[in-house]
Amino acid sequence: MSTAIIIVSTTTSSSFFFFLLLMITTGGGCKPRERDALLAFKEGIVKDPAGLLSSWQRGGHYDDDDDQLLEEDCCQWRGVRCSNLTGHVVKLNLRNDYADVGTGLVGEIGHSLISLEHLRYLDLSMNNLAGPTGHVPEFLGSFRSLRYLNLSGIVFSGMVPPQLGKLSNLKFLDFSGMLPSSMAPFLYISDASWLAHLSNLQYLNLNGVNLSTVLDWPHVLNMIPSLKFLSLSSCSLQSANQYPTQINLRQLEILDLSNNYELSDQAESSWIWSLTSLKYLNLSSTSLYGEIPQALGNMLSLQVLDFSYNGEEDSTGMSVSKKGNMCIMKANLKNLCNLEVLDLDYRLAYGEISEIFESLPQCSPNKLKELHLANNNLTGNLPKLVGRLTSLVTLDLFNNNITGQVPSEIGMLTNLTNLYLHYNCLDGVITEEHFANLTSLKSIYLCYNYLEIVVDPEWLPPFRLEKAYFASTSMGPSFPSWLQSQVDILELAMSDAGINDTFPDWFSTTFSKATFLEMSQNQIAGGLPTNMENMSLEKLYLDCNHIADRIPRMPRNLMLLDISYNLISGDVPQSICELQKLNGLDLSNNLLEGEFPQCSLMSRVYVKVIVVWAKLTGRTDERLRMSQVAWSSIDSDEYYE
Numbered sequence: 001m002s003t004a005i006i007i008v009s010t011t012t013s014s015s016f017f018f019f020l021l022l023m024i025t026t027g028g029g030c031k032p033r034e035r036d037a038l039l040a041f042k043e044g045i046v047k048d049p050a051g052l053l054s055s056w057q058r059g060g061h062y063d064d065d066d067d068q069l070l071e072e073d074c075c076q077w078r079g080v081r082c083s084n085l086t087g088h089v090v091k092l093n094l095r096n097d098y099a100d101v102g103t104g105l106v107g108e109i110g111h112s113l114i115s116l117e118h119l120r121y122l123d124l125s126m127n128n129l130a131g132p133t134g135h136v137p138e139f140l141g142s143f144r145s146l147r148y149l150n151l152s153g154i155v156f157s158g159m160v161p162p163q164l165g166k167l168s169n170l171k172f173l174d175f176s177g178m179l180p181s182s183m184a185p186f187l188y189i190s191d192a193s194w195l196a197h198l199s200n201l202q203y204l205n206l207n208g209v210n211l212s213t214v215l216d217w218p219h220v221l222n223m224i225p226s227l228k229f230l231s232l233s234s235c236s237l238q239s240a241n242q243y244p245t246q247i248n249l250r251q252l253e254i255l256d257l258s259n260n261y262e263l264s265d266q267a268e269s270s271w272i273w274s275l276t277s278l279k280y281l282n283l284s285s286t287s288l289y290g291e292i293p294q295a296l297g298n299m300l301s302l303q304v305l306d307f308s309y310n311g312e313e314d315s316t317g318m319s320v321s322k323k324g325n326m327c328i329m330k331a332n333l334k335n336l337c338n339l340e341v342l343d344l345d346y347r348l349a350y351g352e353i354s355e356i357f358e359s360l361p362q363c364s365p366n367k368l369k370e371l372h373l374a375n376n377n378l379t380g381n382l383p384k385l386v387g388r389l390t391s392l393v394t395l396d397l398f399n400n401n402i403t404g405q406v407p408s409e410i411g412m413l414t415n416l417t418n419l420y421l422h423y424n425c426l427d428g429v430i431t432e433e434h435f436a437n438l439t440s441l442k443s444i445y446l447c448y449n450y451l452e453i454v455v456d457p458e459w460l461p462p463f464r465l466e467k468a469y470f471a472s473t474s475m476g477p478s479f480p481s482w483l484q485s486q487v488d489i490l491e492l493a494m495s496d497a498g499i500n501d502t503f504p505d506w507f508s509t510t511f512s513k514a515t516f517l518e519m520s521q522n523q524i525a526g527g528l529p530t531n532m533e534n535m536s537l538e539k540l541y542l543d544c545n546h547i548a549d550r551i552p553r554m555p556r557n558l559m560l561l562d563i564s565y566n567l568i569s570g571d572v573p574q575s576i577c578e579l580q581k582l583n584g585l586d587l588s589n590n591l592l593e594g595e596f597p598q599c600s601l602m603s604r605v606y607v608k609v610i611v612v613w614a615k616l617t618g619r620t621d622e623r624l625r626m627s628q629v630a631w632s633s634i635d636s637d638e639y640y641e
């Protein structure tokens, strides 16, 4: 490096030559002017909790390792890099890697930085550097050599300065902010024409920048043919149907327009479908409506299409889609052989499930891994074609109007991990064949259909489930013996499953990892399992059965226990006081007698227990005496979360 400087300097005046020599002999590799600029920048930093700038010292500092005095070579400072050839600072990377409030730099981006004229790379992301004005400094537009500018996560407000349009060498511009909330001041662009001057730009991320008044954004961005990555999520975009006469974005691979709820146009008339180089297209939570056009079928590079809608839920947790966002599937995706993710949740107004399956990619090998069609009004039978989607990992058909039987071809999907068929009108029998090769299955949701699971008592499933929801699926009358192998289960719901049996003796060991078990509304008889205390259970619902005998020791992490409407007798044992986390307990409508044990439980979960107590005594079963609890006016059911 020093040689290079001498060669350059011999052609300059002799005083400059001596000055440089002096610099080299003291080991300083950086330009004094640039060092001063960096130190002045540091003065604008009022907090540096992670010590990012601790190596930035005037007059050198001692190296902790070998106790040597290091000279003030700012090129050695953390985050600073100089050119090997010219010695100028070319890179400044002060990214807050912890991306955590409280760990980043606090202060402002001081004007002194302007002296770093040769800067090619500037990353100040995730720091609190908006300064007192909150504005993006205009002088950033003077770094003519800049290739990379990352200001993501800095909570700026006001207008993005058009001066940035002078950065004609820029390849990466990342402004992605915090999602604007109605309270927070926001960053906005009102005239985007300067963006078109960034003619080398490959990466543009303006997530969260308000572009609501920029109606010609498709035109402007179409003037940057080098773009490969474009993310305009949460930008309050208003219109998508301005159709550039000629599409220049031939290299664009990633386009994210998600969370632009006001982007409301006919899907068909949008220019987006002409971007045939796209690999990733995210149109989730936009209000495009009407037909999903045939042109989608020509986007042969597409790997991910998210055209879902973030539907709202009503009080019962069911979807309520907003008006105006519904689409009708007209596109034929047969030739989209690269498609891995297709998400149309909440998007389709109606349709035949079989027609949708027929329009899915039919390539060999088929790469589709995730198919999300939940919360649509799809009707008809699930076709056998499902067996051809051999790469499927997630099949989500939750909450539709699908009828008929589940085709056994589903059992061929060796990679299927998540199967969501709940809230449909499926009927018929699920047998071993449906599960034959489902070796990867972890989550299965069959609840609220008219299904029946009938398997051989000796059947050994090929999978180990973690989440299994079978509510209202007929599985009895015996307690399903195949569940004994499901030792990884975390959540199991099988209420109203027609079980007329006692608890199996493997109950506590097999379900030892489970945190949620629900077996309400069966005819389970006999006593509660006796060895439950070491189970991981947090929520246990066994209400409306025929469970008898006394209350044994309960799992010690229990937060919610409902064993109401059973035949449990005896007194409430003292051991209930050991349930440190309990905040909901329903023992009502049993044959319990005696006093509730005196324990701190009563003070800890005072309201909740009184509510239960009120229930206990308020109903027909008056055998419990209310010796320690005064009646109160509390009558809510709030302990049910």
Ligand SMILES: *[C@@H]1O[C@H](CO)[C@@H](O)[C@H](O)[C@H]1NC(C)=O
Pocket (backbone or CB within 6 Å): 084
């Ligand atoms: C500059 O020097 C460093 C350290 O010697 C080296 O790793 C890097 O490759 C060099 N860069 C150029 C562009 O020569």
Ligand SMILES: *[C@@H]1O[C@H](CO)[C@@H](O)[C@H](O)[C@H]1NC(C)=O
Pocket (backbone or CB within 6 Å): 095, 096, 125, 126, 150, 151, 152, 153, 172, 173, 174, 203
């Ligand atoms: C900008 O910084 C953020 C946060 O530090 C990072 O996640 C993002 O990938 C960076 N952008 C680019 C284009 O490198």
Ligand SMILES: *[C@@H]1O[C@H](CO)[C@@H](O)[C@H](O)[C@H]1NC(C)=O
Pocket (backbone or CB within 6 Å): 180, 181, 182, 186, 188, 210, 211, 212, 213, 236
């Ligand atoms: C975006 O800006 C417009 C006015 O320019 C304003 O009405 C709107 O609320 C802003 N959107 C957000 C999400 O802040």
Ligand SMILES: *[C@@H]1O[C@H](CO)[C@@H](O)[C@H](O)[C@H]1NC(C)=O
Pocket (backbone or CB within 6 Å): 233, 258, 259, 282, 283, 284, 304, 305, 306, 341, 343
């Ligand atoms: C699409 O964008 C939404 C919102 O930004 C995000 O939650 C979702 O994960 C994205 N979809 C895909 C498939 O990446």
Ligand SMILES: *[C@@H]1O[C@H](CO)[C@@H](O)[C@H](O)[C@H]1NC(C)=O
Pocket (backbone or CB within 6 Å): 349, 350, 351, 377, 379
């Ligand atoms: C579902 O579609 C059927 C026709 O296929 C229609 O009669 C019904 O109203 C639709 N339901 C909803 C909630 O859109």
Ligand SMILES: *[C@@H]1O[C@H](CO)[C@@H](O)[C@H](O)[C@H]1NC(C)=O
Pocket (backbone or CB within 6 Å): 375, 376, 377, 378, 399, 400, 401
């Ligand atoms: C299923 O169809 C019925 C009757 O047409 C309708 O009331 C219901 O809302 C539909 N379900 C869904 C999820 O669209």
Ligand SMILES: *[C@@H]1O[C@H](CO)[C@@H](O)[C@H](O)[C@H]1NC(C)=O
Pocket (backbone or CB within 6 Å): 390, 391, 392, 414, 415
């Ligand atoms: C299943 O997943 C494995 C591991 O991700 C992968 O190697 C294999 O190709 C997949 N099988 C199919 C049929 O897609």
Ligand SMILES: *[C@@H]1O[C@H](CO)[C@@H](O)[C@H](O)[C@H]1NC(C)=O
Pocket (backbone or CB within 6 Å): 411, 412, 433, 436, 437
């Ligand atoms: C399950 O996989 C085996 C081995 O790959 C295959 O022979 C069998 O036909 C498959 N069964 C079903 C029902 O797909």
Ligand SMILES: *[C@@H]1O[C@H](CO)[C@@H](O)[C@H](O)[C@H]1NC(C)=O
Pocket (backbone or CB within 6 Å): 477, 500, 523
């Ligand atoms: C449950 O089993 C008992 C004894 O095996 C029998 O008497 C009773 O009828 C069964 N109940 C139902 C609803 O099947």
Ligand SMILES: *[C@@H]1O[C@H](CO)[C@@H](O)[C@H](O)[C@H]1NC(C)=O
Pocket (backbone or CB within 6 Å): 530, 531, 532, 533, 534
């Ligand atoms: C529960 O764990 C304790 C301590 O490890 C042990 O002494 C006790 O026997 C266990 N109880 C059961 C029912 O497994």
